[in-house]
Amino acid sequence: MTTTLPDKTLLLDDTASLRAAARFVREHDSAALLPLLLPGLGGPDLEALAGHCRFAHAGLLVFPPDADGLRAQLAACGLAVDTPAHPSVVVRERLARRHRRDPAELDVQILRPQVLGCGGERRAVEVFALTVPPHSGLEPIAAYERTRQHEAHLAFEIDRPEASALRGLCAILVRHGARPDGGGYNPHEDGTVLYFTLPADAACDYRRLELYARGDHQDTLAAHLDHDSRRDARQPAETLLHLLTGAWTTQALTTFARLGLPDVMDTRTACCTEDLARLTGAHPRSLAVLLRYLAMVGAVTPAPAPARTPARTPSPAHDTADAPEQAREQAPEQEGFRLTELGALLRADTPGSMRPLALMYGGPFYRSFSGLDHAVRTGQPAFDLIFGENHFDHFARDPELASLFDRSMAASSRMFQPLPAHPVIAAAAQAPAPATVVDIAGGNGELLGLLLTAHPRLRGVLLERPHAVGAARRRLAAAGCGERCDYRAGDFADVPSGGDVYVLSRVLHDWDDDRCREILRHCARAMPAHADLLVVERLLPVDGSPSLATAWDLHMLCNVGGRERRADHYARLFADAGLQLVGHSPLPLDAHVLHARRAPAPDPVTRRS
Structure with missing residues (x-):
């Protein structure tokens, strides 16, 4: 009898x-971790989460x-388990639903080998182990789940x-963009999982977060699961109505930014509302309508405003207890509102302000x-039809609009945050001789400034159209790295030679394949033989799963005639240009950095044969 061993590559x-x-x-x-998972989280909301939740484990399937195979894997990773495994209810049920299997077919166990945190805290790696014996028919489930990583999560x-408190913490997560995604009660350990x-x-490779509360919290779990299913439970007409009115949200947020409301809240x-109207020159009652929508x-969030001195004191003849109910209701202009961390991203002076994006998406x-x-x-x-000329020429002729566009591009700079640690950049920074990074169509220098600031030994060259070079020069000078940067006014045909790392960030999606x-x-x-090319773009998912790349594909079609692409599409474009895709890795905001090098010259012997 022949025994087929499991695929060692998969075990690795x-x-x-x-x-x-x-x-x-x-x-x-x-x-430190919570703001990475929930960009924009800060102030009282961060204090509440950090005060009630502690990072407990990272989970994976x-x-x-x-x-025996599981114990060997854990030992190879230096993970020791000193407690027995127990059955997983929640993950087993999720797998059964996802793959349309009988839960009884799936043996899912939980182990939590202990790991010490950076400050000596006791934490764990939560290991969900689905036993997949050879020839069990479960191999397709394993292959699918390894690719999708649906159960990988971080737990607090x-x-x-x-x-x-539990309901309040859930509300904070939802307010900052987290979406309820199931949960359950595990009677084997008397714990509720949300x-x-x-x-x-989120500036993290993990896509899911778990709140874990000891005990059986049936009401909170029911509300959480109801929130998760509410969107699916809507009648089609209601769902469509919500979608059709999405434009109202864009304009409400743009008006919020344009009036300068975030800056005075x-x-x-x-x-x-009355004070906000006075500060921004708005009509009080109309502003109240906008703020309720926001x-x-x-x-924003409704909150009691500081008490105001009444205009007059009611006389006994006008006892408010006898007034009609509607007369005692708070006037719209007296309603109070507080800015949320999400709304604060539209302040003009906040780091990483998204105000320019609001003005662009709600404007041109x-x-x-x-x-x-x-x-x-x-x-x-x-865009060409509406404005009578293409996107780039239109912005180039209007310095104010061009500046807004450059600032709106910089507003998405959180996608760049991991780039200074990219192996190509790190290697260039550690090279014996100072290396040069060439940023092609580098806009106002946001990305190049980030790289030069992180690595003081690097030098930079920024290539841009003439109208943008001045803004880049000022920005890089203000960042303290202007002396290490050269500026070239030109087009793509003017890519300077002799660099060590070349960068094309959000450029190729503007153009068709030929361009x-x-x-x-x-x-x-322009690239020397040793040089590397880093291309930052959003990649269309191969499986059609939701992605910002799909939305930006429509945006490119509408505004510049470009497109988003899959990784294999970029690989073909690289090959056509004499380049070779080395690999790609994810960045925040559904972006990726693709690494390419010049393709090796064909072997003369091979070519003759």
């Missing part, structure tokens, strides 16, 4: 994942052939899980989308 994949999870748990703490345990999907711009203290979308790009049907019918950008090949050929000709 599980081992690598276990090691990565253990390393993550050792290196992170609650207060592995697929050993048997118990709640101290003193009282019902009101899962959330993290927002797309506070995240801790409420302000009454509260619904999470930019909002207008251009009114011609989307033209773009879909003809394949030509709607992309041309741009890449200019890069390849």
Whole structure:
């Protein structure tokens, strides 16, 4: 009888994942980790979460052939288990639903090998182990789950899980973009699990968060699961109505930013609508209507405003107890509102302000989308139809609009945050001789400034159209790295030679394939043999799963005639230009960095044969 051993490559994949999870748990703490998972989190909301929740573990699903195989994997990772495994209820049920299997077919066990945190805290790697014996028919489940990592998550345990506190913590997570994503009660350990999907711009490879509360919290769990299913439970007409009114949200947020409301509001203290109207020159009652809508979308939150001195004191003849009910209701202009951390991102002076994005998406790009049907019918950008010229020429002729566009691009700079640690950049920074980074179409220098600031030995060259070079020069000078940077005014045909690392950030998606090949050929000709090319773009998912790349694909179609692409599409474009895709890795906001090098010259012997 022949025994087929499990695929060693797959077991190695599980081992690598276990090691990565253990390393993550050792290196992170609650207060620093939460803002990475929920961008924009701060102030009272961060204090509440950090005060009640502690980072407990990183969880993942592995697929050993048997118990001995699992123990060997854990031992290889230096993970010791001193407590027996017990059955997983929640993950087993999720797997059964996802793969349409009988839960009884799935043997899912939980183990929690201990890991010490960076400050000596006792934490764990939560290992869900689905036993996949050879020839069991479960191999497709293992292959699918390894690719999707649906069960990988970060868990925070709640101290003193009282019902009101638990509901409040869930509300904070939802307010900051986390989406309820199932949960359950595990009677084997008397614990309630609440899962959330993290927002797309979370600066972390983990996509799910778990709140764990000891005990059976039936009411909170029911509300959580109801929130999770509410969107699916809507009638189609209601769902469609919510979708059709999405434009109102864009304009409400743009008006919020344009009026300067975030700049006169506070995240801790409420302000009454009448005062906000006076500060911004708005009509009080109309402003109250806007603020109520913004509260619904999470930019502000209703809160009692500081007491105001009444205009007059009621006389006994006008006892308010006898007044009609509607007369005693608070006047709209007296309603109080407090800024949320989400709304604070629209302040003009906040680091990483998204105000320029609001003004762009609610301004020129909002207008251009009114011609989307033209773009879909003809394949030509709607922007050209609406404004009478292409996107780039239109902005180049209007310095104020060009500046707004550059600032809106910089507003998405959180996608760049991991780039200074990219192996190509790190290697260039450690090279014996100072290395040069060439940023092609580098805008106002946001990315190049980040790289030069992180690595003082690097030098930079920024290539841009003439109208943008001045803004980049000022920005890099203000960042303290202007003396290490050269500036070239030109087009893609003017890519300077002699660099060590070349960067194309959010450039190729502006163009069709032919123009992309041309741009890449200019890069390849300029690159020395040792040089690297880093391309930052959003990649369309191969499985059609939700992604910001899909939304930006529509945006590119409408406004510039470009497109988002899959990784294999970029690989073909690189090959056509004499380049070779080395690999790619994820960045925040559903972006990726693709690493390419010049393709090796064909072997003369091979070519003759």
